Amino acid sequence: MLDLKFIRSNPDTVKLAARNKGEKVDIDKILELDKKRRDIIGEVEKLKSERNVATAEIARLKKEGKDASGLIAEMKKLSDRISGLDDELRETETEINEKLLWVPNIPHESVPVGKTDDDNVEIRKWGELKSFDFKVRPHWEIGEMIGGLDIPHGAGVSGSGFYFLAGPLAGLERALINFMLDLHTREHGYSEACIPYLVGESAMRGTGQIPKLKEDMYQIEGDGLYLIPTAEVSLTNINAGEILPPGSLPKKICAFSPCFRREAGSYGKETRGIVRVHQFHKVEMVKIVEPETSYNELESLLENAERVLQSLDLPYRVRVLCTGDLSFAAAKCYDIEVYAPGMDSWLEVSSCSNFEDFQARRMNLRYRPDKGAKPIFPHTLNGSGVALPRTVAAILENCQTKDGQVVIPETLRPYMGGMDRIGK
């Protein structure tokens, strides 16, 4: 959420940002409502001030045993007017807030202006694309060959977009989770958290999934809860509504969680295999930091995520998203895409974003820089470190052998009881 005062004094900046992001919002309508709101406030507060004076007078008269009925009758009328104006004010504010929730964050000046995925700019590549002296297979074929990737039964139990992992492949999944958490907690300075997977509507609003992306969320009927699409929601909202004390930033937390996404409207795209599913596991990193430091923190967050792929020796590229591909709440975002030779495509396994104070404002998360200082909105960031199914797919495809085995990356072997390959 943007600061209403900022919108008031920089309407053109906000309009341009929305246009570059491909969002339609009526800023002028918001400004008009804001004007109306301030007019009402001026009037209603004047009346309340009058009432406060009269009320004290009534109290005094009564104490002295004098008659106050005339004044009381007068105040009754005044109070009616006040409550009428209060209603109107409340309605106006509700309307403004509702509209503010639909105003996207402003892209950072370093973000390239563009429309689609094609306008994203590659920052760097890491690792060698391996050459194979046999016909490389996509991960779903390898998964079937070595056993353990069971998509049909997932579909049978839960519908399309769900799958089972079994045996050593399930072990690979668990090894990856443990490895990533160990890396981030032991070497990157994050503290580990176990988090709620079901969250309330206010948390979803806080990080920006609601209202705009509501259709993509699984909702629990009857309880008003949502299944998290990412651990970001629980982690970033952890101190929502609070004022963090001096010295408490930066706060760096990571967590493993399942992620649930309806993927509404994306059928037909990338549906083979396990690169687009309704439920997957992910290790997520979240930072809450002082505003001046947030862009440095974004770079180190990105490095933390890259380390995962480097340790696994998987080639990847990093791209900075253009304005049109940037998500609603983000000011800047890097995607990390791992190369999958079987599919001959780059799979997004991490998004590292800086939201500046957009989320903090929505969830009223504040920070007091020094004792006695005014609270400010901290900046929030998050990045996947990294998403599992696509990483598993990339391992299967990059580490496959001619005779249909998969060589386990050395880093993971200690996590798999020393096992060095999967397959017959």
Added chain:
RNA sequence: GGAGAGGUGGCCGAGCUGGCUGAAGGCAGCUGCCUGCUAAGCAGUUGAUGGGGUUAAACUCAUCCCCGGGUUCGAAUCCCGGCCUCUCCGCCA
């Protein structure tokens, strides 16, 4: 799920037979003073949001005692709904 109790400022804790109570008292914090040092003591001070105002402050007005409604000239105080916490019972990994 059933039965009770409760949610007040950074913390503890009064007020809750409605009226200078944004809120006593205490602790913590800050600023002076004082005392060889420390401790103690004395005086003062310390919340948030929004409107107006200012280059910025100062200043000023309104609102805020879990949240949302209601009663009333006036509510932290009374009434209704919700959320959360605690205790006991039931259930359960």
